[in-house]
Amino acid sequence: MPRxxxxxxxxxxxxxxxxxxxxxxxTCFFHVFETEVHNTIVEAxxxxxxxxxxxxxxxxxxxxxxxxxxxxxxxxxxxxLELFLLSIDEGITGYRDDSxxxxxxxQKEYNLPLxxxxxxxxxxxxxxxxxxxxxxxxxxxxxxxxxxxxxxxGAAMLGVDHIVTGHNADDVAETVLMNIxxxxxxxxxxxTAICTKGEDTIKRSKPFKYTYEKEIVMYAYFKHLTYFSTExxxxxxxxxxxxxxxxxxxxxxxxxxxxxxxxxxxxxEVSEEATKELKERKTCKRCGYMSSNDLCKACTLLEGLERxxxxxxxxxxxxxxxxxxxxxxxxxxxxxxxxxxxxxxxQSAPDDGRDSxxxxxxxxxxxxx
Ligand SMILES: [Zn+2]
Ligand SMILES: [Zn+2]
Numbered sequence: 001m002p003r004x005x006x007x008x009x010x011x012x013x014x015x016x017x018x019x020x021x022x023x024x025x026x027t028c029f030f031h032v033f034e035t036e037v038h039n040t041i042v043e044a045x046x047x048x049x050x051x052x053x054x055x056x057x058x059x060x061x062x063x064x065x066x067x068x069x070x071x072x073x074x075x076x077x078x079x080x081l082e083l084f085l086l087s088i089d090e091g092i093t094g095y096r097d098d099s100x101x102x103x104x105x106x107q108k109e110y111n112l113p114l115x116x117x118x119x120x121x122x123x124x125x126x127x128x129x130x131x132x133x134x135x136x137x138x139x140x141x142x143x144x145x146x147x148x149x150x151x152x153x154g155a156a157m158l159g160v161d162h163i164v165t166g167h168n169a170d171d172v173a174e175t176v177l178m179n180i181x182x183x184x185x186x187x188x189x190x191x192t193a194i195c196t197k198g199e200d201t202i203k204r205s206k207p208f209k210y211t212y213e214k215e216i217v218m219y220a221y222f223k224h225l226t227y228f229s230t231e232x233x234x235x236x237x238x239x240x241x242x243x244x245x246x247x248x249x250x251x252x253x254x255x256x257x258x259x260x261x262x263x264x265x266x267x268x269e270v271s272e273e274a275t276k277e278l279k280e281r282k283t284c285k286r287c288g289y290m291s292s293n294d295l296c297k298a299c300t301l302l303e304g305l306e307r308x309x310x311x312x313x314x315x316x317x318x319x320x321x322x323x324x325x326x327x328x329x330x331x332x333x334x335x336x337x338x339x340x341x342x343x344x345x346x347q348s349a350p351d352d353g354r355d356s357x358x359x360x361x362x363x364x365x366x367x368x369x
Contacts, residue, residue, distance in 0.1 A: 007032070015222075018214035018255060026222055033219050037207050038073050044194045046205050049080030052160040056151055057085040057106065057114075059099030062166030064106060064227040065216050066208060070164065071110050084158050085110075088150045089118035090143060091126025092233060099228035106226075117154040119146055123302055124333040131234055134310040139234050141314055142305075145297045149289055149335075152202045156340055160202075167206040170213040170247060173258045176265035177243040189269035192262055201290055202340070212258060288338040299335060306332050 003023065005011045011025035017032070024032070041047065055070055057063045067085060074081050087103045090096050100116065107114040120126050123146060131139045155163050172192060179188040190196070195205040208216065220227055250257035283289070284296035291297070297313060304312030304322060307329070311318030 015218060018218070019212050019259075021255060029218070029222065033211070033215060034069060034072060034076075037069055037211060038077060040194070040210055041073070041079075041207050044205070046164075046195060046207065047079055047081055047162070049078075050082075051080075051162055052082045052084070052158070053162045053164055054084045054086040054115075054155050054158055054160045055112075056163055056165040057087050057103045058166075059087070059102035059106075059228040060166070061216055061220050061227045061229065062168055062208065062213075064102070064166075064225050065220050065223075066164065066166040067106055067110055067112070068223065068225055069219075070207070071112070082160075083112050084160060085112050085114040086151065086154045086158060086160075086163065087114065087116045088147050088154065089116055089120075090147065091119050091128055093128055095230060095233050096127075098230070102226060102228040113158075115154055115158050117150050117157070119150065122146075122150055122153065123298070123335060125302070125305060127234065130305065133305060133308075136234060138311070138314050142301055143234070145301055145313075149296070149298045152289070153338060155202045156338070161340075162203040162205070164205055164207055166208060168208040168211050168213050168216055169258050169262060170244075172206070172209055172265070173261040174240060174243045174247055176261050177247065178240060179265075181239075181243070185268070188265055192265035192269075210259060210262070284338075287335040289335070302335060303328055303332065 002012055005013045005025040005028055006022040007024050007028040011027060013023035013025055015026070015029060016023055017029065047053065053070075055063065055067050057067055067083075070081075070083060073079065074083060085103060085107055087100060089100060103114065103116075106112075118126075127139065127143055130142050134142065151163055155161070175191045176188065179185075179191055192209075194207075194209045195203060197203040219225075247258065247261075250261075282291055282293070284291040284299055285294050286299045287296060289296045289298065291299075293300075295303075300319070301313035304310050304314075304318065307322065307325070309318060309322050309325070312322035313319070
């Protein structure tokens with residue numbers, strides 16, 4: 001007698017679920033995958049009906065599956081969200097230009113509005129030209145800082161105040177490991193938070209926080225979703241790479257390792273005292289973006305690039321050299337001034353009206369229905 005799906009006991013199993021090792025059928029896999037994400041969203045109370053939410057879309061597997069699942073759940077459970085796709089074009093020839101084609105394809109399939117914001121229009125530099133100027137060693141610093149700010153600015157242009165990203169359980173577990181290995185206790189608890197929001201920053205959350213990368217790949221495969229699968233040509237973040245291979249070894253020995261590491265990070269949530277320093281925020285004098293110094297990191301990096309002193313935003317020595325060479329000359333290209341919700345139509349919605357909205361119903365258990 002052929003074996004049957006561990007969940008519905010009627011269909012033939014066609015896959016072994018990476019998270020649990022269960023042999024299950026395709027229908028049950030889709031169901032548990034989507035329901036677990038839904039439950040994560042409901043438990044964390046990520047959304048309120050009427051929210052305008054941007055999906056950070058890179059064309060890669062995580063954000064492609066996220067866009068699909070967000071649309072599916074929004075329709076199925078009547079979240080009442082207005083969804084957008086938001087893509088950042090770093091200006092990497094042969095990488096981002098191709099992956100953006102994938103995003104455009106997704107836009108048509110899901111019929112969601114898409115906003116693409118490029119480093120070039122925001123900073124006057126592409127990653128190609130930055131790498132030309134600074135070499136391959138520190139380019140990820142520029143890209144990380146520039147992307148973070150670009151996403152917030154793109155969100156403000158769309159009038160949304162919430163960005164969801166495709167960070168998955170593997171990414172979160174890797175970050176926990178990296179913070180442990182760096183002894184960065186203040187970040188340890190914070191990095192497992194499903195949602196981050198400072199005083200005047202745009203809310204960001206990770207609905208895939210507990211979703212395994214292997215299951216995301218499987219989901220994309222069985223749903224025939226098209227995504228772009230090449231790694232960034234300038235990348236490798238060597239330290240993360242080590243954490244990643246270590247995590248894969250642990251997962252192979254015991255699949256629950258990924259989720260266990262996330263739980264450990266959550267249990268380490270640090271006292272207010274330890275995180276106080278991280279929370280202090282000011283506004284950048286030059287561009288209005290939130291910053292812990294007079295100048296935000298992006299403005300410092302950009303000034304360094306513009307003045308041919310690229311290390312200014314990276315090392316203390318570079319910073320001092322830049323300061324010693326006098327004030328910024330006139331005509332320096334700067335980042336346009338940042339305004340939260342510059343064109344937000346929903347900005348005037350009163351808070352109390354939203355609070356009274358009924359909570360979304362949770363689906364209990366993950367058995368196939
Ligand atoms: Zn089944
Ligand atoms: Zn700035």
